[in-house]
Amino acid sequence: MANSKDRGDETEAKIIATLVAAGNSVSIPFGDNDRYDLVVDDGHSLYRVQCKTAWQNKSETIRFNTHSQTTRDGRYHEHTYHDEIDAFVVRYPEYEQLYWIDVEDATEQKMELRYEAKIDHPSINWAAEYEFDGQVPH
Numbered sequence: 001m002a003n004s005k006d007r008g009d010e011t012e013a014k015i016i017a018t019l020v021a022a023g024n025s026v027s028i029p030f031g032d033n034d035r036y037d038l039v040v041d042d043g044h045s046l047y048r049v050q051c052k053t054a055w056q057n058k059s060e061t062i063r064f065n066t067h068s069q070t071t072r073d074g075r076y077h078e079h080t081y082h083d084e085i086d087a088f089v090v091r092y093p094e095y096e097q098l099y100w101i102d103v104e105d106a107t108e109q110k111m112e113l114r115y116e117a118k119i120d121h122p123s124i125n126w127a128a129e130y131e132f133d134g135q136v137p138h
Contacts, residue, residue, distance in 0.1 A: 011053040011091040012037055018098055022134025035068075035084040042136040047086040054092040054099075054113070061114045062127065064090050066106045080108055089132060100132035 002010070016038065019026050025041040036048035057063035066088065067080045081088075081103055088106060090099040090113075099113060105125075113127035 007053050008051070012051045014091055015051050015089045015098060018134040024134065024136065035081055040136060047136060048084070050081055050085045050088050052088050052090045054090050056094065057112055060116045061112045062092050063110050063112050064088070066111050067109055098132040099127065099130040100137055101130050
């Protein structure tokens with residue numbers, strides 16, 4: 001079983017491959033200190049992107065973290081990405097599906113994407129609305 005670093009590297013590689021295959025230019029920041037993993041140039045704009053791997057939360061939903069977690073000086077810290085990235089690109093490995101979520105649409109800690117529900121409620125984040133094929137949404 002892959003560790004979380006390996007899983008994250010695989011997610012990032014698959015996202016890069018999808019973006020490049022769709023005709024985007026992708027830059028990777030030097031070092032590990034930037035809040036974003038990639039800079040995507042779609043020919044019109046630059047986007048700071050944070051790559052995330054989703055997991056199944058319930059049979060009809062997947063979830064991913066919308067914050068970073070670190071330990072510094074023996075203390076646990078959580079930090080959101082608002083004002084530091086433009087979007088999350090999320091991979092759900094079970095379906096090999098990618099999702100583009102603008103940071104303004106993301107919730108504070110964790111975000112759920114739903115595949116199906118018995119009711120349609122305004123607070124539901126439908127997975128189908130965020131599906132991503134490499135073409136940056138405008």
